[in-house]
Amino acid sequence: MSMGAGHAHPLYLDRASPIHRLPPEVKIVASVAYTVVVVITSRDAFWAFGCYALLILGVAALARIPPGWLASRALIEVPFVVFALLLPLVGGGERVTWLGLSLSVEGLLGAWNILIKGTLGVVSSLVLAATTPARDLIIGLDRLRCPAVIIQIATFMLRYTAVLVDEARRMRIARLSRGYNPRFLWQARALAAGVGSLFLRSYERGERVYLAMLSRGYTGRMPRLDTGGASAAQWASALTLPVAAALVAATALLQG
Amino acid sequence: MDDGYAVSAPLSLEVSGLRYTYPDGHEALTGVDLRIAQGERVALLGPNGAGKTTLVLHLNGILRGSAGSVRVGGLPVVPENYVEIRRRVGIVFQDPDDQLFMPTVAEDVAFGPANLGLRGAELAARVDEALEAVGMSQYRDRAPHHLSFGQRRRVAVATVLAMRPEILVLDEPSSNLDPASRRELATILRGLPVTLLMVTHDLPYALELCHRSVVMDQGRIVADAPTRQLLADTDLLARHRLELPYGFAPIQLPQ
Numbered sequence: 001m002s003m004g005a006g007h008a009h010p011l012y013l014d015r016a017s018p019i020h021r022l023p024p025e026v027k028i029v030a031s032v033a034y035t036v037v038v039v040i041t042s043r044d045a046f047w048a049f050g051c052y053a054l055l056i057l058g059v060a061a062l063a064r065i066p067p068g069w070l071a072s073r074a075l076i077e078v079p080f081v082v083f084a085l086l087l088p089l090v091g092g093g094e095r096v097t098w099l100g101l102s103l104s105v106e107g108l109l110g111a112w113n114i115l116i117k118g119t120l121g122v123v124s125s126l127v128l129a130a131t132t133p134a135r136d137l138i139i140g141l142d143r144l145r146c147p148a149v150i151i152q153i154a155t156f157m158l159r160y161t162a163v164l165v166d167e168a169r170r171m172r173i174a175r176l177s178r179g180y181n182p183r184f185l186w187q188a189r190a191l192a193a194g195v196g197s198l199f200l201r202s203y204e205r206g207e208r209v210y211l212a213m214l215s216r217g218y219t220g221r222m223p224r225l226d227t228g229g230a231s232a233a234q235w236a237s238a239l240t241l242p243v244a245a246a247l248v249a250a251t252a253l254l255q256g
Numbered sequence: 257m258d259d260g261y262a263v264s265a266p267l268s269l270e271v272s273g274l275r276y277t278y279p280d281g282h283e284a285l286t287g288v289d290l291r292i293a294q295g296e297r298v299a300l301l302g303p304n305g306a307g308k309t310t311l312v313l314h315l316n317g318i319l320r321g322s323a324g325s326v327r328v329g330g331l332p333v334v335p336e337n338y339v340e341i342r343r344r345v346g347i348v349f350q351d352p353d354d355q356l357f358m359p360t361v362a363e364d365v366a367f368g369p370a371n372l373g374l375r376g377a378e379l380a381a382r383v384d385e386a387l388e389a390v391g392m393s394q395y396r397d398r399a400p401h402h403l404s405f406g407q408r409r410r411v412a413v414a415t416v417l418a419m420r421p422e423i424l425v426l427d428e429p430s431s432n433l434d435p436a437s438r439r440e441l442a443t444i445l446r447g448l449p450v451t452l453l454m455v456t457h458d459l460p461y462a463l464e465l466c467h468r469s470v471v472m473d474q475g476r477i478v479a480d481a482p483t484r485q486l487l488a489d490t491d492l493l494a495r496h497r498l499e500l501p502y503g504f505a506p507i508q509l510p511q
Contacts, residue, residue, distance in 0.1 A: 135359050135360065138359075155358070155359060156357065158359050159356075159357055159358065159359050159399075159400065159401075160357075162399075162401040163353050163401060166401075205353070205354060208349065208351065208354040209354050209357050211313070211318055211349075211354075212347075212349050212354050212355045212357065213357065213367075214318060214342070215316055215318065215342060215345075215346075215347045215349075215416075216342065216367055216368035216371060216415065216416065216419065217339060217342045217343065217368055217371030217372055217419070218367075218371060219339075219371065223366075223367065223370030223371055
C-alpha cells in the first residue's frame with residue numbers, strides 16, 4: 001500500500017495510467033452507466049456480452065490492471081451467484097442432456113444471465129476501485145451532488161476507521177495480557193463488554209471532535225473546498241465506455 | 257498579584273469574575289479573574305479537576321458562564337461574536353486525533369480558514385504558511401493516521417495557526433511526546449508571534465516556555481507570578497498538589 005497516496009484502500013492499484021488520471025466523478029458515472037446498460041441487455045444476445053467484456057477488459061488494460069488481479073478479486077461474487085449454478089438442475093420446461101445430466105434450458109439461460117451480468121458488473125466496479133483512491137471516490141460523489149450528510153459520514157469513516165481499529169487492537173492486547181483466552185462461548189462476555197466500551201469511547205470521541213470543529217468555526221455546514229471538476233474532454237473520454245456499450249445494446253435490440 | 261505586566265500593552269485576554277456550574281450542580285469555576293497582555297506566554301497550572309479545561313472552553317464560547325465576562329482582544333465572548341471569537345482563539349486540544357478529523361493534513365488545516373470564508377489561492381497560502389510554521393509542509397497530503405504522535409500534535413497547532421489567532425490556547429501540549437518531539441514543539445511555540453496560554457502539568461515545560469504562570473485550584477486563580485519564583489515556592493506547590501520532577505530545582509537553572 002502506498003503511503004503517499006494517504007487513502008489507498010486494499011483494492012487500489014497505484015499505477016500511472018490515463019484511467020487513474022481521470023477525475024473520480026466521470027469514472028463513477030461511466031462505471032454505473034456501463035453496468036446499467038449491461039443489465040438491461042436481453043440475455044439471448046450472446047455476442048453483445050462478448051463485446052461488453054472486450055470493452056471493460058480494454059479499459060482494464062489501459063489502466064494497466066493485470067488480468068490475474070482482476071480474476072482473483074472477481075471471485076468475491078461467488079457467494080452471490082452460487083445459487084445460479086443450481087438453476088439448470090432445478091429449472092422446469094424443455095431439457096437437454098449434457099454429460100449424463102438432464103438440464104433445463106430455461107435454467108441454463110437464467111444461470112448465464114446472472115453469471116455474465118454479475119461478473120461484468122463486478123469487473124467494472126473493480127476497475128473503478130483499482131484506479132481511484134477512497135478519498136477521491138468521496139470527492140467524486142460530492143461533485144455528483146450526493147447528499148452532504150452522506151459525504152460527511154463517509155469522510156469521517158475514512159478518517160476514524162484506522163483510529164477505531166487501533167483502539168480495538170489495544171483493548172484486545174489488554175485483554176490478552178490479563179490472561180483472557182476465550183475457548184468457550186460463555187467466555188465471550190468480556191468480548192461483548194469490549195465491544196460496548198468501544199462504542200462508548202467512540203461516542204465520547206465524537207463529542208470531542210464536535211467541540212474541536214466548533215472551536216474552528218464550524219456552523220453545521222462543511223465548507224466546500226473543492227472547486228475542481230472534470231472538463232468536457234474528460235467526460236467525453238470516460239463516457240466512451242458506456243456509450244459504446246449502449247450502441248452494442250441498441251444493435252442487439254434492433255436484431256432481436 | 258501585581259506581576260508587572262499591567263503596562264500599556266493591549267490585552268489579548270480579559271476574564272473577570274467568571275463563574276460556571278455544571279448541569280449536575282458541580283461548581284467548576286468560582287470567580288476567575290485573569291488578564292493576559294498581547295504577546296505574553298502564560299502557563300496555567302493546577303491539579304486535576306481544578307477547572308482548567310472548563311476555563312479554556314469558556315474562552316471561545318463553547319461553555320457560557322453564569323456570571324462574569326470574557327473578552328478576547330477587547331471583543332466580548334457573546335453569541336453574536338462567536339465567528340470572530342473562534343477565529344481569535346485557537347484551541348489545540350489534548351488528543352490530536354480529536355482535532356484532526358479530515359482525511360488529509362492539508363484539508364484539515366484548511367477547515368478553519370475555509371469556515372471563515374477563505375477560498376482558492378488565498379486559502380492555499382494560509383495552509384502553506386501554517387504548515388511551514390510547524391515544519392510540516394512536506395506532509396500536506398498525508399493522512400493523519402500515517403503521522404507520528406508528535407507530528408500530529410504539530411499539525412494540530414497548524415490547524416489553529418491557519419486562522420491567524422490572537423491567542424493560542426494549548427491543552428497539555430507536551431503530553432505523550434517523546435523528549436525530542438517535546439523539545440521540537442517548544443522551539444516552534446517559542447517562535448510563534450502570538451499570545452500563548454498553555455494548560456500543563458509539565459512544570460519544567462512551563463518554566464522553559466512561559467515567563468509567567470498562574471495556578472488554578474477549586475475553580476479560581478490562587479497564584480499569579482513569574483514561573484521561576486512560583487516553582488521555588490514549595491509550600492504553594494504542595495498546597496495545590498503540584499510537584500516538580502525528582503531532582504529538579506529551578507533555582508539552579510540559568511536565568
